[in-house]
Amino acid sequence: EPEVTQTPSHQVTQMGQEVILRCVPISNHLYFYWYRQILGQKVEFLVSFYNNEISEKSEIFDDQFSVERPDGSNFTLKIRSTKLEDSAMYFCASSRYSGRSASTDTQYFGPGTRLTVL
Amino acid sequence: KNQVEQSPQSLIILEGKNCTLQCNYTVSPFSNLRWYKQDTGRGPVSLTIMTFSENTKSNGRYTATLDADTKQSSLHITASQLSDSASYICVVSASGGSYIPTFGRGTSLIVHP
Numbered sequence: 001e002p003e004v005t006q007t008p009s010h011q012v013t014q015m016g017q018e019v020i021l022r023c024v025p026i027s028n029h030l031y032f033y034w035y036r037q038i039l040g041q042k043v044e045f046l047v048s049f050y051n052n053e054i055s056e057k058s059e060i061f062d063d064q065f066s067v068e069r070p071d072g073s074n075f076t077l078k079i080r081s082t083k084l085e086d087s088a089m090y091f092c093a094s095s096r097y098s099g100r101s102a103s104t105d106t107q108y109f110g111p112g113t114r115l116t117v118l
Numbered sequence: 119k120n121q122v123e124q125s126p127q128s129l130i131i132l133e134g135k136n137c138t139l140q141c142n143y144t145v146s147p148f149s150n151l152r153w154y155k156q157d158t159g160r161g162p163v164s165l166t167i168m169t170f171s172e173n174t175k176s177n178g179r180y181t182a183t184l185d186a187d188t189k190q191s192s193l194h195i196t197a198s199q200l201s202d203s204a205s206y207i208c209v210v211s212a213s214g215g216s217y218i219p220t221f222g223r224g225t226s227l228i229v230h231p
Binding site: 004041042043044045048055056058089091093106107108109110111112 | 161209216
């Protein structure tokens with residue numbers, strides 16, 4: 001069964017460094033998402049992406065974050081200058097149709113990348 | 119402000135027993151409500167998705183209900199199994215402009231043999 005994959009599974013970085021988290025969505029999916037979950041807290045939406053542009057972004061997704069689909073398979077989240085509070089599990093998800101309005105498309109989540117900022 | 123509240127925060131039951139988890143929301147205008155199962159250290163897995171016109175949906179031993187008037191949903195698990203031990207998350211999305219979903223904090227379910 002197709003699944004969303006993410007690399008690396010764990011990333012440790014120093015505060016102020018740039019990190020790139022990578023995701024390979026399910027091949028025939030059109031919509032891509034990033035979420036984060038700080039340890040012990042609820043999942044939070046970061047951004048959705050469709051047709052090579054951002055569809056929605058939350059207040060968390062500020063100028064230090066960017067997303068890109070550099071080729072036909074990868075979807076990346078870049079954090080330019082990491083802060084201690086960026087330490088979290090980052091989940092990528094994909095869905096076949098739009099996440100807007102009353103759509104009932106299923107989102108498939110990857111296993112996550114645990115980011116630790118020291 | 120859109121909010122999703124889940125109860126109980128945690129629940130311990132014996133294998134084979136049934137249980138019901140609750141979700142109350144203030145998201146408006148309502149688009150859809152999703153229940154996810156999240157195993158520790160893993161990504162959420164979709165269980166059910168319901169729109170305004172649906173008041174019940176089943177997925178195997180999982181049955182979700184929705185009362186859009188009172189803005190409440192429940193997830194009923196029948197004949198629990200050890201593998202049901204996980205966090206169950208309620209997520210509500212609005213319509214009419216912003217898709218951004220609102221997540222609940224989840225109910226941590228532990229099933230004991």
